[in-house]
Amino acid sequence: MxxxxxxxxxxxxxxxxxxxxxxxxxxxxxxxxxxxxxxxxxxxxxxxxxxxxxxxxxxxxxxxxxxxxxxxxxxRGCGPLVLTRQPSSPEKLAGATVAVPGERTTAYLLFRLWSQGFAPANIRVVPFAEIMPGVASGRFDAGLVIHEARFTYQDHGLSMLEDLGDWWERETGHPxxxxxxxxxxxxxxxxxxxxxxxxxxxxxxxxxxxxxxxxxxxxxxxxxxxxxxxxxxxxxxxxxxxxxxxxxxxxxxxxxxxxxxxxx
The missing domain is CATH 3.40.190.10 (Periplasmic binding protein-like II)
Structure with a gap:
């Protein structure tokens, strides 16, 4: 098997x-x-x-x-995060380069649902391990992260723009x-x-x-x-x-x- x-x-x-x-x-x-x-x-x-x-x-x-x-x-409390180098706002993602871990990941689907009211960003699909270092170095303006990144993103000097899990739970009440x-x-x-x-x-x-x-x-x-x-x-x-x-x-x-x- x-x-x-x-x-x-x-x-x-x-x-x-x-x-x-x-x-x-x-x-x-x-x-x-x-x-x-x-x-x-x-x-x-x-x-x-x-x-x-x-x-x-x-x-x-x-x-x-x-x-x-x-x-x-x-x-609950385990959703993907949108990270930036400095504190920011969703409106500033317009035209920004955002790194995501995959086109058919739940993280990216939540990002697309959340960002429907904003001007579109430029999406780059990259391996998950490259996202936080890429945001920290300026290669990407923002990054969508999953897994253990919610425990370690501050070690990279990054700021959380949005917790998409919190957003989802507020919107729907569902896990x-x-x-x-x-x-x-x-x-x-x-x-x-x-x-x-x-x-x-x-x-x-x-x-x-x-x-x-x-x-x-x-x-x-x-x-x-x-x-x-x-x-x-x-x-x-x-x-x-x-x-x-x-x-x-x-x-x-x-x-x-x-x-x-x-x-x-």
């Missing part, structure tokens, strides 16, 4: 037990580690059996994949749907969801078991940032989307479709 997810601490924490053969009845998968912008694109080929993607990419993947009810990333776990159609999705939940349960019950694996893939994050990352992005929605999670996804994609930003 081919499994793909990011090297971020929340994903490696959740999938550690499954990847290491600690989930009874689950096949040990062949793992691909890739940032979500990469999996959003590669999932279009159908090469993965189970894959982590952005919720924003779902409209392009529904023919080949089913959404699983667990393993993803939703929550922020960031990352989804999909399974290729035709597979036993109930079984796969059970393996993911068992892997997550093992991680919560035995947090030290996954520590070395998480650190290995954490891209030089400090232990404290890694811990904060897991605590923020691995939560009750990781175990089950539930009605609240599904409502958040439907609201996000419904609004985006109405605005012509994604297929209906």
């Amino acid at each position: 081919k499994l793909a997810f990011s090297p971020c601490p929340n994903d490696t924490f959740i999938f550690h037990a499954w990847v290491h053969g600690l989930v009874e009845g689950a096949p040990v998968p062949e793992v691909t580690y890739a940032d979500v912008d990469v999996t959003n694109t590669r999932a279009l080929t159908g090469e993965f059996d189970v894959v982590k993607v952005s919720f924003a990419a779902l409209p392009w993947l529904r023919d080949g994949y089913e959404l699983l009810p667990c393993g993803g990333a939703l929550g 922020i749907p960031l990352g989804a776990i999909l399974a290729r159609k035709g597979l036993d999705t109930d079984a796969i969801a059970g393996w993911i939940r068992a892997s997550l349960a093992h991680a919560w019950a035995n947090p030290l078991d996954s520590a070395a694996y998480v650190a290995e893939h954490a891209q030089e994050l400090s232990a404290d940032v890694t811990r904060q990352h897991i605590e923020l992005y691995v939560n009750e929605f990781s175990a089950d989307l539930g009605e609240a999670g599904r409502a958040a996804v439907e609201t996000l994609l419904g609004r985006a479709a109405s605005a012509g930003l994604v297929p209906g």
Whole structure:
């Protein structure tokens, strides 16, 4: 079974037990580690059996994949940030060069929904790791960041123009749907969801078991940032989307479709 997810601490924490053969009845998968912008694109080929993607990419993947009810990333207070070198305002983004981590990321979809009332910016898609250094050096006027950047952006001397998660929660009252776990159609999705939940349960019950694996893939994050990352992005929605999670996804994609930003 081919499994793909990011090297971020929340994903490696959740999938550690499954990847290491600690989930009874689950096949040990062949793992691909890739940032979500990469999996959003590669999932279009159908090469993965189970894959982590952005919720924003779902409209392009529904023919080949089913959404699983667990393993993803939703929550509150965990949304993407718009950063600048100096304190600024949304109006100043008109004509500015803004670096974003991917065209079909939830972060960029939230940015597009938020910025509909402003004059357009010049968008540059760049690898996530280049965004904060690029803003700090003046290569970009602003940057859209995700993941652990909310804990580290001040280390780069940057200012937060907008917390798009706070904006989303004020606008809708819903949690922020960031990352989804999909399974290729035709597979036993109930079984796969059970393996993911068992892997997550093992991680919560035995947090030290996954520590070395998480650190290995954490891209030089400090232990404290890694811990904060897991605590923020691995939560009750990781175990089950539930009605609240599904409502958040439907609201996000419904609004985006109405605005012509994604297929209906």
